[in-house]
Structure formats: C-alpha cells, structure tokens
Amino acid sequence: MLFWGFLKIGLSGFGGVLPFARHTLVERERWLTEQEFTEVLSLSQFLPGPNIVNVSVIVGRRFDGVIGAAAATLGLLLMPLVIVLLLATLYAEFAQIDAIRRACYAVSAAASGLIIAMAVKLSTPIRRTPWQVAVCAVTFAAVAVARAPLFWVLAAVVPVSLAIAWRDRE
Amino acid sequence: MINPALVDLALQFLLLSLLSIGGANAVIPQMHLYAVEVRHWMTDADFTQIFALSQAAPGPNVLIVSLVGWKVAGIAGGIVSMLAMCGPSSVLTYYVAQVWERFRDAPLRIAIQRSLAPVTVGLVFSSGYVLTRTTDHHWTMYAATAATAVTVLVARVHPLWLLGAAALLGALGVIQPAQGPLP
Numbered sequence: 001m002l003f004w005g006f007l008k009i010g011l012s013g014f015g016g017v018l019p020f021a022r023h024t025l026v027e028r029e030r031w032l033t034e035q036e037f038t039e040v041l042s043l044s045q046f047l048p049g050p051n052i053v054n055v056s057v058i059v060g061r062r063f064d065g066v067i068g069a070a071a072a073t074l075g076l077l078l079m080p081l082v083i084v085l086l087l088a089t090l091y092a093e094f095a096q097i098d099a100i101r102r103a104c105y106a107v108s109a110a111a112s113g114l115i116i117a118m119a120v121k122l123s124t125p126i127r128r129t130p131w132q133v134a135v136c137a138v139t140f141a142a143v144a145v146a147r148a149p150l151f152w153v154l155a156a157v158v159p160v161s162l163a164i165a166w167r168d169r170e
Numbered sequence: 171m172i173n174p175a176l177v178d179l180a181l182q183f184l185l186l187s188l189l190s191i192g193g194a195n196a197v198i199p200q201m202h203l204y205a206v207e208v209r210h211w212m213t214d215a216d217f218t219q220i221f222a223l224s225q226a227a228p229g230p231n232v233l234i235v236s237l238v239g240w241k242v243a244g245i246a247g248g249i250v251s252m253l254a255m256c257g258p259s260s261v262l263t264y265y266v267a268q269v270w271e272r273f274r275d276a277p278l279r280i281a282i283q284r285s286l287a288p289v290t291v292g293l294v295f296s297s298g299y300v301l302t303r304t305t306d307h308h309w310t311m312y313a314a315t316a317a318t319a320v321t322v323l324v325a326r327v328h329p330l331w332l333l334g335a336a337a338l339l340g341a342l343g344v345i346q347p348a349q350g351p352l353p
Contacts, residue, residue, distance in 0.1 A: 010228075017230050042283075043266070043270055046191070046283055047259065048187065048191050048258075048259045049187055049259020050232035057267070061268075073260060077229075077230075080227065081229075085245060087227050091219070098352060102341055103336075105218060105340060105347035105352075106341075107337050108221050109302075109305050110332050110333050110335075111221060111226075112305055112306070114225070114329050114332070117318070117319040122192075132284070133288070135288040135289060136289070139289050139292025140295050143292065144299040150189050154189055157289055161289060162281060162282065166285075168284075169281055
C-alpha cells in the first residue's frame, strides 16, 4: 500500500514532486494531517538528502519501520528511475537531430530559471536577518564564484553559522 | 572486474548524500565541479543536456544524479549513483525521525534550523548561477532563463508549461544555444 501510494507520487510530479506528495498523503490517502505533513516536510528539508526521499522514509517508518521506509522509498524512485534512464537512452539515439538538441538546450535554459526562482522563494524567511544574509552570500561566493569543493565550504560555514544562530537565540 | 569509475561515482555520491542540505538542487555545483572539471567525465554541453533531461522527466529532481551516473557508466552507473545518493541520508533521516519529537522546542534544534536555512539558500542560488554559466552562451538563452524565473515568481503557472514552451521555441530556432554550430 505504501509502495503503491509512493509509486503514484513518484510518477505524478514534473519538476518537483512535493505538491503532489502533499495532495496524496494529506488529501487523498489521509495518512497524515496538514500539520503532520508540515512537520515531516520541515524535518526532511533540514536533514541532508533529497527532500521527498526523506519524506518517504519518515512516513514509511511511521507505518512499518524499516520495511515501510524501504517500500515507500522504492515505490517513489522505481518508475521515475526507469523512465529517466529510458529517456536518456532514447535521447542518445536522437541527439543527432538538430531540432531535438536545440529543444534540449532551451529546456535547460528555462529550467535554470526555475532553480533561480526557487532560490528567490526560499530566501523569503532569511532576508530580514543580516547575519543570515551574510551566511548566504559567503556560501554563494565560495561555491558559485570560487568553485570551492562543497565539503570544505560546509565544514567552514556551518559551524560559524551555528555559533551565530546559538548566540542570536531568543 | 568492477569498473573503477563505478566505485568513484559511488564514493562521490555517498559523500554528497550527507552534504545535500536542501536536497539535490543544492549539490548541482559540486556535481558539475566533480564530473566536468575534476574527472572530465563529460563536457559542459553534456552536463547541460543531462540537466534538461532530469527536469523534463517526471519524478523528483534527484534524478539528475542517476543521469550523471548513466553518462559515466551506463545503466549500472545510474542505479549505483542513485542508491549512493539516497542511502546515507535515508539512514540518518530514519534515526533522527525517531528522536526528533523529543526535541521539538529545544533551543539547539531551532538554532540548527536557523543556521542551515541561509546555507541552503546560498547553495540553491549557486546552482542557478552555475547552471546559467554552463548553459547560456547566447542572449536568447539568458532571456529564456530570466523570463522563466520571472514568470514563475509573479504568476501561478505550472513549470511544465514553461519548459514545454522553451522546448518549442528551441526547436523552432527562436532560442539559440550558441553563436555558430551547435555545441
């Protein structure tokens, strides 16, 4: 049941599946209340790993421990994985056709715009806190401009950010 | 004999799994850095195409990981990369979910959340910047990126429509990938 529920979630979403996950978990299957979904989501976003995979682990675990978590995650990823690998194989076949390559580049340009828009939306809650803006700017400068390896950037930035957040607590 | 690239991929994504605070979109710059600049597994053009495919396919955006693996080591590469990317973070999530309820209002939890939020935002901005630098080599491409970002922010349009419109304009040659021959 978990497997099928998450299979549908995995298949339903284009460009991010979270809205569809909310619809399925809260409105259709009623596995979670709105409040519970928000809590699961905030925990998923704060932990490392793909957010929707974390949601499936937490929800699956609640129902049936390790087996539930595995079933939900497998259900979520199986079909999209098959489809995307199929698509990639097909694309490799047809990439000589100019129009298809051109379409692909244009999609990439538009999708880059989607990511930028997502960053702008995510920045809403931190804009009013100067130290958070500074942490964001330093991360960007290190990762995007200086192209430093992510591991070292996080190893340097996260402890400093945490120390400031701790001193700044209400 | 195991393909050494497969082991390399697995190790890289096992690490990235634990570094991906904010999800898969946050680690695109590191994937690009490693696959294109450090290992030379692919060109910028390959990376651009992989990114486009991952966004055009149904399913979570973490699928880009399986396509990087696929490009390097075929179907096995795709599966191994995906497992490596989801494994460590899922195990961590599983155990943290067990103790999380107890710390709901703990000051440390709130401080951790407030400290990681700006890092995630910085990483997603970095992804947008690196993707734009990698992808856009012609003013029509920059225009497509800007138009999509603005449209999504001001109007409630499903992103798939925008990607579809871009695909059409690209196929018709309105959006040009680059000056001169196709990359």
